[in-house]
Amino acid sequence: MERYNHREIEQKWRDKWTAANVYKTTEDSGKKKFYILDMFPYPSGVGLHVGHPKGYIATDVISRFKKMNNYNVLHPMGWDSFGLPAEQYALKNKVHPRVAVEQNIMAFKKQLEKISLNYDWEREIATTDPSFYKWTQWAFLQMFKKGLVFQSNEPINWCPSCMTGLANEDLENGACERCGTPIEKKKIPQWVIKITNYADRLLADLDNLEWQDHIKELQRNWIGRSEGAKIQFKIKNEELKIEVFTTRPDTLFGATYMVLAPEHELVEKLKVKSIKNTEEIEVYQKETQTKTEIERTAEGKEKTGVKLEGVTAINPANGAEIPIYIADYVLADYGTGAIMAVPAHDMRDWEFAKKYNIEIKEVVQFLHVDKTKNSSPRQDLPFIERDAIIAIVKHWQENTYLTLKWKQVDWATFITGGIEDGQTAEEAARMEVLEETGYKNLKLVKFLGGLHSKFFHNPKNVNRFAHFQSFYFELENDEQDEISPEEQEKHSIVWMTKEEIKKTINESQLIDFERIFEDKIFTGNGIMVNSDEFNGIDSEVAKKMITEKVGGKMTVNYKLRDWVFSRQRYWGEPIPLIHCEKCGVVAVPENELPLMLPDVESYEPTGTGESPLAAIAEWVNTICPECGGDAKRETNTMPQWAGSSWYHLRYIDPNNENILIDKDKEKYWSPVDFYVGGAEHATRHLIYARFWHKFLYDIGAVSYDEPYKKLQTVGIILAEDGRKMSKRWGNVVNPDDVIERFGSDTFRMYEMFMGPFDASVAWSTESLIGPRKFLERLWKFFGRGFSDVTDPQIEKVLHRTIKKITEDIDAMKYNTAIAQMMILLNAMEKFKAMTVRDMEKFLLILSPFCPHIAQELWAQLGHDTFILQEQWPSYDVQYLIDDEITLVVQVNGKVRDTITVNAAISEDEAKTIALASANVQKHIDGREPKKIIFVKGKLVSIVV
């Protein structure tokens, strides 16, 4: 037998498979369908590196596995070929984008073919193909007709380097996701899709998807649902009202000023007659506009704003007259673009109010329910309410604090006590300190605020619901009165350091203690104060009550923004709309689709906010399909995400000229059963595609309302140096080189063996040797010939391997599946004797991973069939059962012996054998076993 020659074998079988068209897929109602999809690549100029095919290999393994298990599998591939990079590549290399895309697709395809992925290439699609984008445009027109598309003149995100507007999703930390250039706000007319109409469904339907939880969580955060209230504030001496959205209507009594976004329309209206400092306002508005997103949101940036002089608002809760500001910390496009500011309970408002000396009014106080062992409230006791004080007293010289250690029980506190009638809280605090410790000369440093606590008062054996006011004093000297004998009996005075306090004092008092050192504001829920009739109730409950009282209404808000859909670039689908002076904006008639992207002299971006298409007069000038008069075409193009939002459907029916997708075919194949791709698409492509698909569902074009039933993300392959593979670092590994040297099978196997599928692992050419050696050893084993019977030891491992691989492929645990095949080969080499029949089983389970060598050896065994079309082997349970098992014997939790026993051993027998072990006896050391635990099939644990 010749040496394992991967080049010869792999080329031979690739040719044969292609000639026989083995990957062709047709509808077959007799079989269960399985649609498995890769995120299609962007055919860039640089070609594939070793990381790209990882996901493709995985889906290829599953696809082959499913085919061998009698599924009718749809496994297609295509190209996401519109968009900026192609255009930029074309500009740089002075070729037309169409030509560049064609070349790049050819190059990509050539690379992919070497890996022998079982795609049905007859279903290949490209988003730049007019027969494809006809339907992208068609779907857009349906949205337009349903009123889901509107034109906006609001400032949008503009990338000055890419010279195009961008959607919210295209930003990364306030910069362009592609080029890293800080985003500016620019006012240009934009087509926007009301994706927010779908926010609730996009959120709710996540629950029914078999996606990884962290991806769902990412989408939930991106959609950003928050519940709150809309409340209106009257403006004094004006007919106008300010409407705000707030998640904290309970804090309304604490709203001491209001803020409008600088771009808020009310500002312009108020300028007309009320605002006295118009000039100052306008300077600030200009500043806001020219700032980049990054400048506006820079971390640690001090808040800025300008007061609207001459205008005030009325707080609807208490009638208070409060000032109005404009400030750029309020965003125009979230909520109503205006807020009620509650500096006592919102960090941002607090910063602002401190800077501009605005009243800070506390309306919610912390409610602490003690959860520590000794102090958590007892279920069986009622709460006794009490107004009380806490006094924290610092030593006159040292860094220690006064505490009381109770003598009867294990309990230490600061000085606490009730407030008597006619006493102020501070008076009560001073009195308690004097009574309990005798210290007299207190200097008040800080009032720490209110705090409510539910706890079990251990010394007094009652449940307390205490309403504390807390004070921080410093002692001026050690002057001290005599303490009464009763007090002395109760507790002793202990001076504690910070560290000691943190260890001994109960939770709620610790919160007070921390307030000494930190300027913290309370932003949580708690007990209402300073809020008239709502005082004393739970702030969570007060939300609805206060909203109702002031005539507001509870509502829901989303962070998700509408989808800015216009790009001022050449290489995209033309937006099929026509501007007519008489008729307004009119849709291009559907029978004129596709609206072809015209050729153009210069497709460079203009940078003015106008698309390069605007320069082609003969294309732009058209007639209005409604009135027949002169009209102009829309010249913006669609974003790259348009085509990828529905491409999964087109594979099902790639050549249909009459309809987006044939309903019967769609019903047969849809939805995608398994979708594999990069996690970076979690908040863009996967949001857009879900939206687009849901829209198609709503208009009856498809029959299932989610596109991707199950989603799995791929972990990226890092370069050998641990960095990302990039031309810039010069650390890119090309799959062509690896396949040439080691073979496609080795390459495929290694990528699946590297680690867990969704983990990012560094490439290692050194480790690649492992899978290669495995294949060489298999080849060699084959050369040795076969026996009439298989060694029972091999048989056992073989059937376990079949079981494990069957399960592992389903669970996407390829690394352990391959490890198991290695274990099998190790056993084969050790025990040698194996029948042809059993070897066939091995080849069948190997074939999804390494199709070429499996097919070659399959043929060498005399088969003239394609292994892909064979049946997946089943395992025989009789080989899974062990007659003998190894029991672990522990003494006090430590392994002292292992004993080999019959699998059916009884508990008593096992215990007897375990106790008989010499080493076990040594560790029992004559003591009497307290307890012997027996776990069937696992262990005997002896406790002495």
Next chain:
RNA sequence: GCCCGGAUGGCGGAAUUGGUAGACGCGCUGGACUCAAAAUCCAGUAAUGGCAACAUUGUGAGAGUUCGAGUCUCUCUCUGGGCACCA
């Protein structure tokens, strides 16, 4: 700051979900073959002590629950990712 993950030998990683930690692979060490090297094969490989049997320690750190914890609970450190003035 907020929301998700992750941390196991020299390296990539296993661990039936609470039951012998380190499967499998790489690397490394020793041996066989060879004039020699590569390749291949055999043996070893968590650390420490011991000729060995074995003992002690050991899954980022610290506490806890348990006969028993990589796995469960709490606190913390480091780290990857996402979001970030979202009211």
